[in-house]
Amino acid sequence: MLRKTLVVVALSVLATTACKKKSETESAAGGSGGAAATATGAAATGTASKKQWSTVDRVPFAQLQSLLPATLGSLKRTDLSGSMVPQDEYTHSEASAYYEGPNDRTLRITIQDNPVHAEDRIPSKTSSFKGFPVVQESESESQADFEIVVGERFTVTAHADVLKAADVKAELGKLDLAKLASWKDAGVKK
Numbered sequence: 001m002l003r004k005t006l007v008v009v010a011l012s013v014l015a016t017t018a019c020k021k022k023s024e025t026e027s028a029a030g031g032s033g034g035a036a037a038t039a040t041g042a043a044a045t046g047t048a049s050k051k052q053w054s055t056v057d058r059v060p061f062a063q064l065q066s067l068l069p070a071t072l073g074s075l076k077r078t079d080l081s082g083s084m085v086p087q088d089e090y091t092h093s094e095a096s097a098y099y100e101g102p103n104d105r106t107l108r109i110t111i112q113d114n115p116v117h118a119e120d121r122i123p124s125k126t127s128s129f130k131g132f133p134v135v136q137e138s139e140s141e142s143q144a145d146f147e148i149v150v151g152e153r154f155t156v157t158a159h160a161d162v163l164k165a166a167d168v169k170a171e172l173g174k175l176d177l178a179k180l181a182s183w184k185d186a187g188v189k190k
Contacts, residue, residue, distance in 0.1 A: 054090040057187030058113045059154075064095035067180055068109060072171040075099035075107055090116070099171075105162045107171060111180065115153040122149055129169060130177055139165040150177055151184030 061082030070077050079098035084091050092114035099107040112118075125133040129148050136147035136157075144165040147157040156175070160168045 053115045055189055056115070057189075058084065058091060058093040059183050059186050061093040061095045063183075064093060064111045064113065064180075065097075067111060067175055068095060068097035069174065072099055072107065072174055073101075075101040075105065075171065087114075092117070103162060105160070107158060107160045107163060107168065109172070109175075110155075110157045112155045112157075113153065113183075114155060118149045118153050118155050121147070121155060122152065125149075130173065132177060132181070137165060144168045146172065148172075148177075151181040153184045154180055156180070 061084060065080055065082050068077065068080060076099060077097050078100050080096070082093070082095040084093050092112055094110060094112045094114070096108060096110040099109070101107075121135040122133055124135045126137060127134045129146075132148045132150050134146070134148050135155075136145060138145045142162055144160045144163055144167070145158065146165060146168050147155060149155055156172065156177070158168050158172055163171075
């Protein structure tokens, strides 16, 4: 029994070593299991472009906050926050404002400089808003959610209570989205 176990272990070691050497040889020669295939796989899945974003400086959250006005129609801003959020090998910036109005109406708007998330969201485009892709739009009896991608880099999300989707769009239309789009190349190292 012990002899049989030793033979199985020895064969496993030989097989593993042979596979490893074959893989190393193919890598050095640029064969199918090598770096060329890895690079091709990265390009096909979009990882190559995601790694590119890790070298881009994010727009500071204070600059994003400047796009969130003190009032939006009858809604008054009651909270303004922002942060730099570490995520995997890169960081994204984020600014949020919370607005309150009559009859328990509330609206939270968040602007993120998170190009990897923005790139992932674009394929879910349902329509457009002021020329920007709408990637989420939903409405229930008492809530509305809306998300757009601006400049293929920023996401602007809104969550509202006691507001209709049309009201949310009207309020988002008051933000300077063209200015936000103009920052799409900010922080790109040349």
